[in-house]
Amino acid sequence: MASTLRALFSLGALCRYTAATVCAQPSIAQAYALLGACARHENLQVRLRAVQGLCLLFSGHPDLLTDASDLIHTLLGDDQDPRIRTECLRGLAEFFHDLERRITLLQAGDDDDEVLPHSSAASAAAAPGGDADGTERSDATEADSGAASALAQAHLDEILGALFATDVPSRLAALHLVGCCLKQGVIHPMSIAAPLLALLADRDARVVSYATSLLRIVETKGESYVFTQLRDGVLQSFVFQQKVYGNVRVSPRSSSEESSYSAMYGLLRDSRKFRLQFLRKLTDMVDASRAKSPGDVQQLVLVGALLASLPLSLLEECLSILKSISRTLSVSAESVLAAMRGHVEVSRVDGGKKSYVVTSQSEAKRKVLRVDAYRCASMVVLVQLKAYLKLAYNISESKIESAAANEATPKRAERTPVRRNPQIPPFPQNSFVARVDVDEDEDVVRLYAMLRKLLKRDGEDLPLTAQALQVLHLADKSVALEDSADSPDVRSPPPPQQQAQQSGRRMKRRSPQ
Numbered sequence: 001m002a003s004t005l006r007a008l009f010s011l012g013a014l015c016r017y018t019a020a021t022v023c024a025q026p027s028i029a030q031a032y033a034l035l036g037a038c039a040r041h042e043n044l045q046v047r048l049r050a051v052q053g054l055c056l057l058f059s060g061h062p063d064l065l066t067d068a069s070d071l072i073h074t075l076l077g078d079d080q081d082p083r084i085r086t087e088c089l090r091g092l093a094e095f096f097h098d099l100e101r102r103i104t105l106l107q108a109g110d111d112d113d114e115v116l117p118h119s120s121a122a123s124a125a126a127a128p129g130g131d132a133d134g135t136e137r138s139d140a141t142e143a144d145s146g147a148a149s150a151l152a153q154a155h156l157d158e159i160l161g162a163l164f165a166t167d168v169p170s171r172l173a174a175l176h177l178v179g180c181c182l183k184q185g186v187i188h189p190m191s192i193a194a195p196l197l198a199l200l201a202d203r204d205a206r207v208v209s210y211a212t213s214l215l216r217i218v219e220t221k222g223e224s225y226v227f228t229q230l231r232d233g234v235l236q237s238f239v240f241q242q243k244v245y246g247n248v249r250v251s252p253r254s255s256s257e258e259s260s261y262s263a264m265y266g267l268l269r270d271s272r273k274f275r276l277q278f279l280r281k282l283t284d285m286v287d288a289s290r291a292k293s294p295g296d297v298q299q300l301v302l303v304g305a306l307l308a309s310l311p312l313s314l315l316e317e318c319l320s321i322l323k324s325i326s327r328t329l330s331v332s333a334e335s336v337l338a339a340m341r342g343h344v345e346v347s348r349v350d351g352g353k354k355s356y357v358v359t360s361q362s363e364a365k366r367k368v369l370r371v372d373a374y375r376c377a378s379m380v381v382l383v384q385l386k387a388y389l390k391l392a393y394n395i396s397e398s399k400i401e402s403a404a405a406n407e408a409t410p411k412r413a414e415r416t417p418v419r420r421n422p423q424i425p426p427f428p429q430n431s432f433v434a435r436v437d438v439d440e441d442e443d444v445v446r447l448y449a450m451l452r453k454l455l456k457r458d459g460e461d462l463p464l465t466a467q468a469l470q471v472l473h474l475a476d477k478s479v480a481l482e483d484s485a486d487s488p489d490v491r492s493p494p495p496p497q498q499q500a501q502q503s504g505r506r507m508k509r510r511s512p513q
Helices: 002-015 025-038 044-060 069-075 082-108 121-125 135-154 156-162 168-184 190-203 205-221 230-244 262-268 272-286 297-309 315-341 363-393 397-405 411-415 442-458 466-470 496-510
Strands: 343-350 353-358
Touching: 002 025, 002 044, 025 044, 044 082, 069 082, 069 262, 082 135, 082 156, 082 168, 082 343, 135 156, 135 168, 156 168, 168 190, 168 315, 190 205, 190 230, 190 262, 190 411, 205 262, 230 262, 230 297, 272 297, 272 315, 297 363, 315 363, 315 397, 315 442, 343 442, 353 411, 353 442
Parallel strands: none
Antiparallel strands: 343 353
16 A cells, blocks of 8 residues: 555656657556545545645646546535545645746746756657747747636635635645735735635634734735725624534633734724724624615624724724614614504503513414514614723723714824723624524513613613623623513513603703703
8 A cells, every 4th residue: 555655756757857748658648647636535544645646747837727627626625525625735835836836937037958857848848849949938938828727717605715724734825825826916805805804713822923924925916905895704604603602702712812803993094084994894793774685693793792892992983883873772772662562562460560462473474573683683783882891992982972072083082092991791693682583472472572772771871890791782692581680671660750750861961051
C-alpha cells in the first residue's frame, strides 16, 4: 500500500514537470485517467494521494481542467470527506500560485533561460521551432489564465460553500483558494464579500484573521464593496454559526468578553459615513413595523443583540441608533399595539384577575394575526434595545430628544467618547421573544402584554439595577403568565383612586413642555 501511495503522488509530480509534447500527450492522458479513477477509490488514503497527484497534474496541464469539471464538483461536495475536500482546495490554490509565478516571470522578462517546466507555456517552449521570441509562450500563459478563470467561475459555488465547512482546515483552505482567486482577478470581489463577512463570526481566531485580511483586499478593489454586502454578511453569519456550531452566538458570554462581531464593525472604523449607515441599516433590520408578511422573530432578536454588543465608542454612534428607534416607536408603536388589541379579549376569572384570550380564530384573521404578532415582536425588541443602550452608555431621554430635534448631529457628539458600563450584562439573545411562535395563542398573549408594559416604561430614565433589568425583561428570562410584580397585564386592576393617580402621572409625563 505504501508503494502505491508514493506512486500516485510521484505520477502527478512527474506529469507536472512534463511538457505536453506530441510524444508525451498520450501518457499524460493515461495518467489523468488513472488518477481520476483512484480519486473515487473506496480507500481514503488512496483517494487522498490521488487527489494530490491530480492537482499536481493540473498545475502542469490546465487544459485538462475542462474535462475534470464533474470530478472537481464531486471532490468539493458537502458530502465529501473533509480531508479529501481540504486536499483538493489546497491543490487548486497551489495551481493558482503556479500560474501567478509563471505570469510574474514572463512580465519580468526572465524567459530566456528560465521557464517553469510545466504548463502550456512549457509545452510551447518544448515544441519544435523553439518559441524563440516567447510569443507562443505568452499566448499559452494567457490560455492557462483562461482555464483558471473558467475553473473559478465553474466551481465558485462549491468554493464558497467550503467557506462554511464544519471543519476548520477546510475553511482555511477555502480562504486560501479564495485569496488566490481574488488576487488574480478571476472572481468579482463583491461575490465573496458577504461570505467573508459571515466568517468574522467564526470562533476560530485564524479564520477571523484570514477573512479580515481578505476583506481589506476587497476594500482596495472598491470602497463600497464591503459596505453594500454587510446586511447579507450578517444574515449569512447566523446561518454559518447554526450550521457549524449548532447555535448562534451574538451577545458575548460576559460583559468582559468582546463581541464576535467587533471585527465586522472594525472594518468601518475609519469611515464615519459607512459606520453610521451600517448602524442605521441594522436598526432598520429590527424594524418590522411595515411588514406585510410574518418573518423570522429570532432574527429580529439576534440583530438587536448584535447592535447592543457592538463596541460603540462615540456618542454620535449611540445617538444614531437611539434616534432611529425613538422615531420608529413614536410613529408605529401605538398602532401596532392597537392592532394586537383587536386580536385579544379580556375576561375576569379567578377572583377578578385578568385573563386574555385570542379571539382571532378564523383562518383569515389568523393570517392577519401572524403579521401583527411579528410586528409586535419587532416593537418589543426595539423598546428593549433602546432601554439597554440608555443603561449601558448612561444616556438620558432628554439627550435623545435634544439630538432628535437637531437634524445634524452636533460636532461635539462626533468627538465625544462614551464608555460602556461594565456592570451591565449582555443583551439577552435567548429571551422569550426569540422563541415566540406566532401561531401559539399563549405566546401572542405574552407578547401583547409585554409590549403594553414596555411602552409604559418607554421614556423613563431607569437606573442600572437588577430590578430595572427585570422590569425591562433584559435579564434573559421568559415573561411569566402568572401574577408578578412587574406584569400589569395579568394582575387585578388597581382601585379607581390609584387608577386616576396613575393616569394623571402618565398625562403629565406625555404633555408637551
